[in-house]
Amino acid sequence: MPAISYFHKKVSHTHFIRMPMHNSFASPTITRNLTLNNHRYLLSGLDLISLVEEFGAPLYVYDAATIKQQYERLTRAFSGLEHQIKYACKALTNITILRFLRSIGSGLDTVSINELRIGMRAGFDARDIVFTPNNVSFEEIQQAIELGAQLNLDNLPMLERLGQVYGSSVPVCIRINPHIMAGGNEKISTGHVNSKFGISITQLDEVVQVVQRYRLDVAGLHMHTGSEIVDTDIFLQGARILLDAGRQFPSLRFFDFGGGFKVPYSSGDTETNIEELGTRLTELCHEEMRHRGQPFYACFEPGKYLVSEAGLLLVKANVIKRTPATTFVGVDSGLNHLLRPMFYKAHHDITNLSNPYGVLQRYAVAGYICETDTFAWDRPLHEVRQGDILAFHNAGAYGIMMASNYNSRPRPAEVFLFDGKAYLIRRRETLDDILSTHIIPDICMETCTV
Ligand code: LLP
Numbered sequence: 021m022p023a024i025s026y027f028h029k030k031v032s033h034t035h036f037i038r039m040p041m042h043n044s045f046a047s048p049t050i051t052r053n054l055t056l057n058n059h060r061y062l063l064s065g066l067d068l069i070s071l072v073e074e075f076g077a078p079l080y081v082y083d084a085a086t087i088k089q090q091y092e093r094l095t096r097a098f099s100g101l102e103h104q105i106k107y108a109c110k111a112l113t114n115i116t117i118l119r120f121l122r123s124i125g126s127g128l129d130t131v132s133i134n135e136l137r138i139g140m141r142a143g144f145d146a147r148d149i150v151f152t153p154n155n156v157s158f159e160e161i162q163q164a165i166e167l168g169a170q171l172n173l174d175n176l177p178m179l180e181r182l183g184q185v186y187g188s189s190v191p192v193c194i195r196i197n198p199h200i201m202a203g204g205n206e207k208i209s210t211g212h213v214n215s216k217f218g219i220s221i222t223q224l225d226e227v228v229q230v231v232q233r234y235r236l237d238v239a240g241l242h243m244h245t246g247s248e249i250v251d252t253d254i255f256l257q258g259a260r261i262l263l264d265a266g267r268q269f270p271s272l273r274f275f276d277f278g279g280g281f282k283v284p285y286s287s288g289d290t291e292t293n294i295e296e297l298g299t300r301l302t303e304l305c306h307e308e309m310r311h312r313g314q315p316f317y318a319c320f321e322p323g324k325y326l327v328s329e330a331g332l333l334l335v336k337a338n339v340i341k342r343t344p345a346t347t348f349v350g351v352d353s354g355l356n357h358l359l360r361p362m363f364y365k366a367h368h369d370i371t372n373l374s375n376p377y378g379v380l381q382r383y384a385v386a387g388y389i390c391e392t393d394t395f396a397w398d399r400p401l402h403e404v405r406q407g408d409i410l411a412f413h414n415a416g417a418y419g420i421m422m423a424s425n426y427n428s429r430p431r432p433a434e435v436f437l438f439d440g441k442a443y444l445i446r447r448r449e450t451l452d453d454i455l456s457t458h459i460i461p462d463i464c465m466e467t468c469t470v
């Protein structure tokens with residue numbers, strides 16, 4: 021497709037920044053607080069290329085203002101309901117980000133004992149943390165109980181074990197699988213009949229039997245049917261099933277409707293209409309409260325919704341390589357830093373920060389890992405030159421958290437933009453970090469001399 025069609029396709033959604041002297045346009049970006057000022061891209065007022073000069077590339081950058089805007093939009097949407105936001109910290113677990121979220125009123129959703137411990141080190145009260153593990157040992161569950169987190173169990177054997185050991189003394193939330201296919205792709209769909217998550221809604225009778233046998237204190241019911249759920253009808257379908265199931269448990273204090281709200285990944289991309297969802301779910305919950313004759317509160321566990329759009333991954337173009345078929349931009353990053361494009365075929369917008377008004381050309385953007393780690397095929401970008409800095413958008417959620425040391429590459433540094441300043445919140449890894457867990461047994465000291 022020629023470059024001009026790209027303009028036509030995109031112009032209906034967003035505003036281009038026009039530079040009459042070059043008769044050229046800077047492409048729009050999806051990252052909300054990103055502005056283009058005098059050929060320089062600023063995120064919440066801070067110059068991104070200067071950040072790379074100061075902290076190096078590749079670099080994860082997170083914008084506090086975006087996280088706060090998303091948090092406030094969500095709480096506004098659900099303001100008709102007594103509710104708690106439990107940030108799903110698997111999306112981005114940096115301790116400074118957690119402290120920030122705590123400061124604006126969030127609780128936490130955790131999946132492992134270490135996430136729970138990091139949350140507590142960030143200053144969260146254990147009572148504001150829900151522990152939603154899957155396939156962990158009973159010992160790990162016991163550790164979470166000792167720390168005082170809200171337990172959320174998703175299988176019958178562990179529920180039974182909880183009853184045997186603790187009886188009614190530990191309030192428990194139960195994760196129900198409502199058998200709904202929801203979410204952006206099958207890898208991130210968690211509430212369907214073949215999913216490993218939750219207790220099947222068809223096994224509700226067995227849940228009730230275990231609860232009665234041990235007089236369990238069922239504090240809440242939970243569902244999380246997938247990530248990137250656009251359709252409010254699907255969300256409500258799950259909520260109705262959960263509320264209905266709740267009628268079996270008179271002691272319930274809350275319903276946890278999980279996370280999974282979709283954010284846009286490019287201009288004009290779909291997103292959950294969170295205000296519509298808020299209105300409809302509030303109505304549904306009030307109806308159910310009237311039926312129950314007592315109030316309950318709601319919990320939500322957004323990950324992507326709070327942090328995806330707040331993050332950029334900044335990388336450097338090492339090589340521009342033309343083949344008979346393609347022009348590759350080879351960057352100093354790869355599937356070891358941002359796995360989503362390769363693992364889910366996820367689309368991440370890319371901006372050439374160094375050449376905002378360059379002529380648009382089509383590129384494949386590929387990493388430096390010894391795998392086919394292509395971030396994007398056939399992507400229009402403003403002309404990329406060796407040394408240019410590119411930004412991957414929507415890199416705040418499941419970016420660095422899914423990073424690895426593959427090819428013995430260190431993980432990038434992370435920088436947090438807060439109140440007009442940039443703070444290093446995680447240093448770049450070094451070779452020593454990578455080697456720090458390696459052990460050379462004595463026998464090899466003798467035989468494998470270097
Ligand atoms: N609650 C539970 C129980 C979850 O398992 C998850 C995500 C969330 C909340 C938050 O979902 P979110 O609001 O972020 O969609 N790595 C994948 C996403 C996996 C989500 C796993 N569970 C990705 O990069 O798309």
